[in-house]
Amino acid sequence: MITLESSAAFASAAAPIRNEPVQARSTARLATLLNSAAAVIDEIGYERLTTAMVAERAGASIGTVYRYFPDRIAVLQSLAARNVERLMGRADEQLASGRHDSALDAVLAINAVTIDLFRTEPGYRSLRAGDVLDLLPPTTEASANSLFAEAVSDALVAHYGVVDSADLRRAIGTAVEVIDALTARAFSRNPQGDPVLLAEAERAVRAVLADVL
Known part of the structure; x- marks a missing residue:
């Protein structure tokens, strides 16, 4: 964990x-x-x-x-790493015990945080968590999104009384991928985010988590 x-x-x-x-x-x-x-x-x-x-x-x-x-790639990797830090820090705030009424509300808050980073953090739309770069060490099999999903699952179990299970972690992993993919698509042509796609992201997250939260 x-x-x-x-x-x-x-x-x-x-x-x-x-x-x-x-x-x-x-x-x-x-x-x-x-x-x-x-x-x-x-x-x-x-x-x-x-x-x-x-x-x-x-x-x-x-x-x-x-x-x-040493080179431009190092600049990009460092900026991507800073983006990861900012995502993690803001998600950590939302996942704190007692911050939200339910685990589902906490995950939806992470969705809102992600949208805000896309909207306000320079460079975030292009680099996000370094998915376009070889940010993680070559010995790491997991993606940045999957590591983030594991961390979110751990926090939900620790702070919101969620029962840990393979189904929970699979659902959280899917929700994180949905948030990332649909938010990126929503901002691909609209600097404020396509409201239809952003609404669809929240609807999809609710549907994915309906059976586990």
Whole structure:
């Protein structure tokens, strides 16, 4: 079993940052570089991103970029890892004991959090949990979504009195995939999200979880 906290740490470890920032100035500089990369990605897509573009948008030298990242792939992996951290952190808040009246409400809150990240977090629509990159180590057979689903299942069992079972974990895994796929589709052409597809995602999640929650 894994937790939301350990999942976030696991994903973050996959990002090859050359110099881990230890001072506030370095941490702020790294955040600026990643924010700049996210802004460029929102404009032109992750495929065309270059380290020179990151440097230009950040108002930094190319040497500053290479101080932290060996290449453009490392920039993308680090941004994807940050996206994972933010998803995990916000999901952890929603899954806290007593936050919602029921386990189903908690899962629907994760759906709402996912929509908000797609809508407000620069670069999230393109990279999300790193599904378009080789974010996880090659020895990891599970996908980022399946790890997230396991963490959600653990939290529901621990905080909402849900009975653990293979059926529960299968249903939560399906719900996570549905949320990810339909939300991504909803935002593929509409920066605010296609309301029909977003409503369909919630309806599908309710249907998938009807027999286990």
